[in-house]
Amino acid sequence: MNRVWSRIKNWLIAMGSPPHFYRWATSSLPWLAGLAVIVFCAGLIWGLGFSPTDYKQGDVYRIIYIHVPSAILAESIYIFMAISGFISMVWRAKIAGMLINSAAPLGAGFTLIALLTGSIWGKTTWGTWWVWDARLTSTLIMFFLYAAIIGLHSSIENKTKGDRAVSILAVLGVVIVPIIKKSVDWWQTLHQPSTFTLTSSPSMSPDMYLPLLVCVLGFYCLFIFMLTNGLRAEIISRERDKSWVKKQFFKY
Amino acid sequence: MHPLRKQRIYAIVTVLLGAIAALVLVMSALSKNMNLFYSPSELVSSNVAPGSVVRAGGMVASGSIQKSTDSLEVIFLITDFQNSLSVTYNGILPDLFSEDAGVVVKGFLKEDGTFLAQEVLAKHDENYMPPEVAKMLNKIE
Numbered sequence: 001m002n003r004v005w006s007r008i009k010n011w012l013i014a015m016g017s018p019p020h021f022y023r024w025a026t027s028s029l030p031w032l033a034g035l036a037v038i039v040f041c042a043g044l045i046w047g048l049g050f051s052p053t054d055y056k057q058g059d060v061y062r063i064i065y066i067h068v069p070s071a072i073l074a075e076s077i078y079i080f081m082a083i084s085g086f087i088s089m090v091w092r093a094k095i096a097g098m099l100i101n102s103a104a105p106l107g108a109g110f111t112l113i114a115l116l117t118g119s120i121w122g123k124t125t126w127g128t129w130w131v132w133d134a135r136l137t138s139t140l141i142m143f144f145l146y147a148a149i150i151g152l153h154s155s156i157e158n159k160t161k162g163d164r165a166v167s168i169l170a171v172l173g174v175v176i177v178p179i180i181k182k183s184v185d186w187w188q189t190l191h192q193p194s195t196f197t198l199t200s201s202p203s204m205s206p207d208m209y210l211p212l213l214v215c216v217l218g219f220y221c222l223f224i225f226m227l228t229n230g231l232r233a234e235i236i237s238r239e240r241d242k243s244w245v246k247k248q249f250f251k252y
Numbered sequence: 253m254h255p256l257r258k259q260r261i262y263a264i265v266t267v268l269l270g271a272i273a274a275l276v277l278v279m280s281a282l283s284k285n286m287n288l289f290y291s292p293s294e295l296v297s298s299n300v301a302p303g304s305v306v307r308a309g310g311m312v313a314s315g316s317i318q319k320s321t322d323s324l325e326v327i328f329l330i331t332d333f334q335n336s337l338s339v340t341y342n343g344i345l346p347d348l349f350s351e352d353a354g355v356v357v358k359g360f361l362k363e364d365g366t367f368l369a370q371e372v373l374a375k376h377d378e379n380y381m382p383p384e385v386a387k388m389l390n391k392i393e
Contacts, residue, residue, distance in 0.1 A: 054381070055387075061380060064380075090261055124347070127346030127374060131288065172267070192377055195380065203378050205382060209380075
């Protein structure tokens with residue numbers, strides 16, 4: 001057990017080294033891309049083309065195959081950034097700061113997609129584009145937190161100081177995630193409560209939620225691919241004065 | 253673990269707990285205001301002044317929808333199964349508006365205790381199923 005743990009630890013420490021991560025990312029990027037395309041397309045085609053229509057909403061409900069995975073990703077990415085922020089603050093690992101920096105625009109993008117698709121769905125089912133209920137408002141706050149992290153980091157010239165500043169925002173801001181999740185139970189909202197809960201079986205038929213599950217996996221794969229790709233660019237841009245980068249690109 | 257790192261972890265955890273405590277206090281102070289709408293019972297028990305614009309929400313009572321024949325006017329009851337509220341609305345209803353479905357209406361209470369709605373929103377529930385399954389469920393009921 002101790003041996004396994006020390007191997008995991010060594011692997012993590014190795015991955016924390018920018019040149020090592022860069023080489024790992026370069027070789028695994030095509031695989032990550034392939035996996036993302038396959039799972040993402042499979043989920044969307046299944047969900048949008050082959051799952052049954054809803055008894056009440058008709059075909060409009062299919063927007064959940066984009067809306068729900070985007071919202072799940074938006075929240076997951078924030079938690080991921082908070083963990084990176086924690087590592088960055090405690091262990092001062094350079095790669096953790098870079099991770100926040102590459103994940104924030106993706107998280108902001110997924111949040112925006114969730115808000116926009118939700119808005120379109122809201123217009124057709126509720127009868128309004130937007131309403132200031134607890135779920136919608138807390139999600140909008142999360143979007144602003146993402147925007148704040150992106151803006152804060154790019155406004156600080158010194159990258160190490162910038163990492164420290166956004167780490168604080170990432171760690172403290174994570175309290176918004178449980179609020180978003182529980183908002184529909186704590187307050188009266190226009191947004192419906194969760195279809196999927198840990199305590200009871202989903203109130204959706206399996207031929208509708210299985211494609212949704214594949215879509216969620218596909219969005220995760222897409223995120224991992226885009227994050228790895230973005231992190232490579234971030235590493236090169238921040239380490240451009242280091243000798244390993246010069247050796248890699250200029251062969252001297 | 254390195255003592256410096258331990259110290260940093262304590263600092264982060266302390267600040268995070270402080271932030272959570274502050275947030276819980278703010279949210280419990282605002283808890284009523286975070287609700288989007290009043291239920292009919294809340295509207296009856298609270299002293300919302302007639303004429304002030306509020307939102308009310310509940311289920312449309314079955315068999316209560318009365319549509320006017322020569323205008324868009326519609327009168328229906330919304331209920332939380334304890335109290336109900338008579339709502340008058342003049343306008344186009346959302347597609348999902350139906351009996352036994354949730355609605356949120358925005359408008360004001362009139363002096364006679366009925367509600368004049370300016371906006372009607374349909375509230376969707378968390379159930380999704382194909383039409384065939386819905387038909388079968390209806391048969392069982």
